[in-house]
Amino acid sequence: MSVTLPRIRAVNAVAAGGSYAAAARALKISQPAVARHVKDLETEYGVRLFDRKNGILSPTPLCNELCDIAERMEEAERAATRLLTRHNTLLNGRLVVGLGNSMPGMALIALFLKRHPSIEIAVETGSHEQITRAVLTREVDIGVLPDVPADGRFRRELLARQNVVAIVHPDSPLSRENPVTCERLMAEPLIFRTKGSSTQRVVDRAFRTAGFEPSPLLTLDTRDAVYEAVVNGLGVGFMWRFGTGRTDIVHRVSVTDMHRQYEEAVFSLTDERNLLFDAFYSTVTAFRSEAEVILENGKPFP
Structure with missing residues (x-):
């Protein structure tokens, strides 16, 4: 047996609510389940976590230290949830974009942020080989490069043609x-x-x-x-x-x-498909319709 997150949650909830019943309501589990989590920890480690005073379960000094750890564990859990969901929200999502050249990738990012201003964009720059490798290893979410190889591992979308x-x-x-x-x-x-x-x-x-x-x-x-x-x-x-x-x-x-024209493409791993990625690719389509005129004149995208 081990110190599991459900057990730590139960201890923290009892300390906050003063009873098994209050903890059960807060955690939306049964009262016996809460009591079992607490008793199992006390038995397995030979410790006392609560003293009963006037019908209220009061945490011992050891329990208070354990609750401090519980708060940090719950914050880590919330951070993990934010990390896992950041690619599937248009409210506070985050994308890492790899650019081989500043342009036209920066112009594309500018348009994307106009459409989705709450998204956080981090930009990594590097050579063609470095950005391709970063996409493959998921160090960046989306790459923007000329002459992207035809590879079944990649989802590709034409951004512009240039020589x-x-x-x-x-x-x-x-x-x-x-x-x-x-x-x-x-x-x-x-x-x-x-x-x-x-x-x-x-x-x-x-x-x-x-x-x-x-x-x-x-x-x-x-x-x-x-x-x-x-x-x-x-x-x-x-x-x-x-x-x-x-x-x-x-x-x-x-x-x-x-003179040969090469395709500048946006690409990502084929299995990376979610709301945020789809929004970025939708911006690529909007950009492409006016990209040639905008890029030739060196003006910002309207």
Whole structure:
């Protein structure tokens, strides 16, 4: 036998109500069941939990300590219930969203919060590989990535279509040579992403198909680092066309060898289906109808 939650509840209810009858009413169980829980604990551990004074059961000092533990256990139970139900409520639910790029995922989240302002959203960022793995291990609830693999484990929904572009400083001659080719880019200092990046996979494929094996000037681990390197005139970087909402000095330049459009998709595990997930996917459908115009103009979703 062990110290079970029903037994602890019974002791706490008797201490609060002063009798087995009051505890039974509070717990909505029979009076004999309450008495049995208390007596079993006293017998098994050789302790006295209550003294009877003037017809009222008064907790002993030991029982008062036990009741303090009981309160913490009941709060833990309430927290566990909130945790288990947070994905199935639109009142105070919580979602963890994994983004490979800031955009268009952030624009989607903004629209979702306009529709459901009481939902708490936590955002994790990382490479394509990191976000995919986080969805598979349930570290994040929903991922937003380009070129999500066709996998039966995933529920997928198209968010937008986009391609990879070069990004250049406005002083670069390339800013006036739109579009450019991989052959032309071979004459420039190139800034690449580390392996595991969806952007870099497209860039590597394009150069390889065009018959080139470039050696980058820099290899950086985040899109923001690549962006800042370009801002500081270090070379030519690459990003998804809608990968950021920033509209500062960097110019986006189309690359003829990277014209292919890839699907940016929202995805989650197939067995994760509940009210909150369905609301997020419904927002994806609403976003998609106007996404291209909104993203091209760099404006917030209305």
